[in-house]
Amino acid sequence: MKKKVFVFFPDGVGLRNFAFTDFKAVGEQMGFDITYWNNTIFSLKDNLGFKEVKIDNHQIHPLTPIYSRARKRAELNVSRDKFNDEVYPTYKFPFSYKGVKNTFKSVYTKLLIGLYSSEKGIGKLRHKIDDLERKNPKYAYCKAQLELHKPDLIFCTTQRATQSISALLAAKDLGIPTVAFVYSWDNVPKAMQVVNTDYYCVWSDHMKREVLQYYPFIKEPQVFVTGTPQFEPHYDISLKQSREDFCKTHNLDSSKKYICYSGDDETTSPLDQYYLEDLANAVRRLNAKGENLGIIYRKCPVDFTDRYNAVIENNKDIIEVLNPPIWKQIGSQWNQVLPEKEDFKMLYNVCEHSEFVTNVCSSTVFDFVAHDKPCVYYNYEQPQLKKGIRDIGQNYNYVHFRSMPSPEAAVFCTDKNDLEDLVKQILDGQLSNVEEGKKWYEVIVGERPLEASKQIWKALAVILTIK
Incomplete structure (x- = not known):
């Protein structure tokens, strides 16, 4: 049976x-x-x-979000002390004190964190959450x-x-x-x-x-x-379009070499639009020297801002905006933006027909390395950075980036003045992270x-x- x-x-x-x-x-x-x-x-x-x-x-249960947030912060406190590592507090989101309701939630959460930031305390928080949800x-x-x-x-x-x-x-x-x-x-x-x-x-x-x-x-x-099934479609050659068909589908110029700019959510990269602008400026300079380049901008599906619009408008001769990733927004939360099956085909062919991808610390490094394509990670501050705006540099200190088998598993751009040269080296086949990136891919995604x-x-x- x-x-x-x-x-x-x-x-x-x-x-x-x-x-x-x-x-x-x-x-x-x-x-x-x-x-x-x-x-x-x-x-x-x-x-x-x-x-x-x-x-x-x-x-x-109305109290479950409060206890869950306390549980998460208590776990991060325990990890900080257990591993003697200050990276863990950087995973925390700030408390909100806007209005009486948010203030109460924040104060109550902080009280729970103070009482239960231990292995035994975390167990008690988990049991409390279970008790609440059974009711x-x-x-x-x-x-x-x-x-x-x-x-x-x-x-x-x-x-x-x-x-x-x-x-x-x-x-x-x-x-x-x-x-x-x-x-x-x-x-x-x-x-x-x-x-x-x-x-x-x-x-x-x-x-x-x-x-x-x-x-x-x-x-x-x-x-x-x-x-994870996440990467299986990259091995499904039935999804592959010819370059001519891909370009025709998305109104691209088949004579151009395209670089993919993979957008980030606002939390991960709050100044992300300026990295797109830096790439556009580098491409413009290279085109003036005889290259024929364009940028494919692939929007982050859960980014609801209009922050890229001015950069795209000012560089519309260079930046091509594909139809947004084929996801459907059926609610206001990030986890209510649901993918459509057709997005697999789009992503497969963006990887296949781009020269490489650039982004801030995204897992698209693995999507592209599955197609033997390099990835450039931006890792420099923007001049627009000011107090209250999160510096993207902290992303690369996170624990999951320590899984890189070598620093060459991605191409890091640490100064925007170097971007043009890095792009040129990749296009000329003089620079690539693919070999080391595949080793990283195996560490994270597994052997099969x-x-x-x-x-x-x-x-x-x-x-x-x-x-």
């Missing part, structure tokens, strides 16, 4: 990996009965024809759904969503095994593990070591190294990037045999 697996979407971030790849098809070929347990407002049934159980109750009406709602549909296992597509807590608690209380996928390459050191599940799927051996290092209550047999979906289903099959 087929084992019934609920693939759980607490929010939209997992759609790209687990609805728009071949993940479902692979699982069905391996004999699983797959239902999507859907907490998003994107209908998998209507849009993709998938079997789904909708969660219409999106309620969380939340969503817990009983989800429990009733599980009792009705009787899945054999719950696979949660991200470990970082508070919306998942009550649902996963209901599953655990019913004796249904729960598995969480660690969503992003930087999540573990940043204390982004909101849920506690029976098992975890991670991208690589590197990420497994991190999980065991930061969460001593998780034991080695609970963690399965599977890879094409087999991630299959490896996840194999892990779930093993878990289902464990009593």
Whole structure:
């Protein structure tokens, strides 16, 4: 008899990996009965024809966000002391004291942090969050759904969503095994593990070591190294367009060599538009010397600002704005901006038909290195930097950048006066990070990037045999 697996979407971030790849098809070929347990407002049934159980109750306990924020900050404090490393406080977002409600939340959160910034204290915070969510009406709602549909296992597509807590608690209380996928390459050191599940799927051996290092209550047999479906489409040659077709689709000049500028969200790179301007100025100077270059600007899907508009308008002879990444905004939060399946094809061909990519510390370094294309990371301050604006330089001090096997795993531009020369060297084949970048890619993504979906289903099959 087929084992019934609920693939759980607490929010939209997992759609790209687990609805728009071949993940479902692979699982069905391996004999699983797959239902999507859907907490998003994107209908998998209507849009993709998938079997789904909708969660219409999106309620969380009013105190859960406060305790979750306290838990995160307490974990970061413990990591700072445990590893004697001041990088961990830089992961914290500032408190808000605008209005009575925000002031109360901030003061209460700080009180909890003061009381519970220890390994034992963090455990108490996690238990308190579980207690709150068991009292939340969503817990009983989800429990009733599980009792009705009787899945054999719950696979949660991200470990970082508070919306998942009550649902996963209901599953655990019913004796249904729960598995969480660690969503992003930087999540573990940043204390982004909101849920506690029976098992975890991670991208690589590197990420497994991190999980065991930061969460001593998780034991080695609970963690399965599977890879991530995120990069599988880069190996699907059916997505590839000819250069002529790609340029025609996006109104590009096929005689030009294009450099991709991959935009960032405002939190990561608040002055990002000025790096785009610096690249445009470098390209303009190179074109004056005989090059024929253009820039493809690929917008960050969760950037809702108009901050690039002036730079793009002033350089419209150089900067080509592709249609925004094919994502659909169905809410005001970053995790309510959901990808469309067609975006895989666009990203594949942007990588394939650009000379290289430039950005501020984005994981697009891995997308492009999968296509044997270099990446330039900007790492210099802009003159517009002032008090209250976050310096992008701190990004490169984060723990996940310490996974680089060598400094040559990316091309770093540390002075904007060097940018023109770096671009020229890359175009002339004199400078590249691809060889070292591939080593970094293997550290982060794992040794079998094409087999991630299959490896996840194999892990779930093993878990289902464990009593």
